[in-house]
Amino acid sequence: MSESKQDIMRFPPSKITDVAKALSGDLRVRILEALGDTQLSVTQLAEALGVAQPTVSINIQILEQAGLVVTAQGSNREKLCSVSCRSILLELPSRPGDGLHKTEEIRMPIGMYSLCSVQPPCGMANRDGLIIGSTDDPRAFYMPERTDAALLWFSGAGYVEYRFPNPMPPGVSIDELRLRAELCSEAPSFRMDYPSDITVFVNDLPIGTWTSPGDFGDRKGKLTPDRWTSGTEYGVLTEWSVRADGSYVNGARAAATTLERLSLKYNQPIRLRFEIREDADNRRGINLFGSAFGDHPQDIVLSFIRFKEHQEGKES
Structure with missing residues (x-):
């Protein structure tokens, strides 16, 4: 030794x-x-x-x-x-991107959205299971306390949009943009069979629709506080990804949007939106879980992944 x-x-x-x-x-x-x-x-x-x-x-x-x-x-x-x-x-960095990990992650609390469009039934709860503002009052979504949200929900069509910083310096490209979030449909109380088509947009381009099977409340969520007794308990950890050849949901091809089309720029925010579209077949809202609710101890996670070292700006 x-x-x-x-x-x-x-x-x-x-x-x-x-x-x-x-x-x-x-x-x-x-x-x-x-x-x-x-x-x-x-x-x-x-x-x-x-x-x-x-x-x-x-x-x-x-x-x-x-x-x-x-x-x-x-x-x-x-x-x-x-x-x-x-x-x-x-070893000191010698070119842009050397000081970054192969995977850079940004974790966004669910209450830190920049834009929203919601309709009742809707609401938010904090990590203690207490309601933020008033239930079924869309005005609560504009209260400062929204940043403490550990669960948010709305019914029907609507969206919440987040703005993520781009950690990649100029001249450094990525191989994959990956999003993970725990979510499910929104039903009165809960309903296991209640599909909702949840589409994710990045910079206004669709990267795939995941159909949530239902609003899950048949058991207690692993992280859901005991005082929470309002039906929804947990969601499904779902993954969207964008690569050079298109977009994927849980590993299955879901859209034609590519990394190049996203036009990611280091000095501009990345706009990421969870939306139930007006023209969706299943417009049954969304529950979005933070790190203190549901089954998974995470907020919204956006990962910037490089599979290999890129040689931008380096002589061959």
Whole structure:
């Protein structure tokens, strides 16, 4: 173990931010000092440093994610920690995009929409299961408290639109734009058989329609607060993606819209809209779940994916 710790660990440009964040905290540097060439449990580190065990655990996780610390489970199921190396080498970025991860994710709280068009029945609830504003009052969708929404719903046709920043610098292209969200139809109380055609638009171009089978309330959502007793409990985690050859919903081809047609620009927001269209066969609204409601601990996630290194601006 000691011999491996003398090795230099090389970090690519995409890991610089993670490593810098891990080394920027005084407590995390003290953890590395305490570990030295030995292996200590989280409890032993807490005693040595004089801080609470949960605090040590959180900071160990940051060091582990950066690759500076490795952990193993001891005989009594306690986490044992040791440093991964004694020296590090950071490779500085040499061209646009080098400092980015292969997948860059932006997580958008469901209440942070920029535009909406809703009709009752409609409403929003926060992470505690409390109604925001008044139920079935579209004015609630313009209240400042909407940013705390963990569940929003509306019936019939309508939409909510979000604006995402583009993390890609000029000259860096992506191979796939991927969206994940938990959602379902909107029925009075709930109704398992109640299809709704939910279409996603990016920059006003359709990237696919997913037909939700129903509004699900036959069991408690894994994250749904106990005080919530209004029917809808969980949704379906659904994925839309756009590639060079078209758009897909849950892996099945769904639209002809390509990445090129989206015209993504680094200095312009990406407009993303969940819509039940007026001309849809099934106009039965939507429930959109945030990280504290339903079955999945996530908000709306937009991913920018590069499968390979692009060589824009680099001489061949």
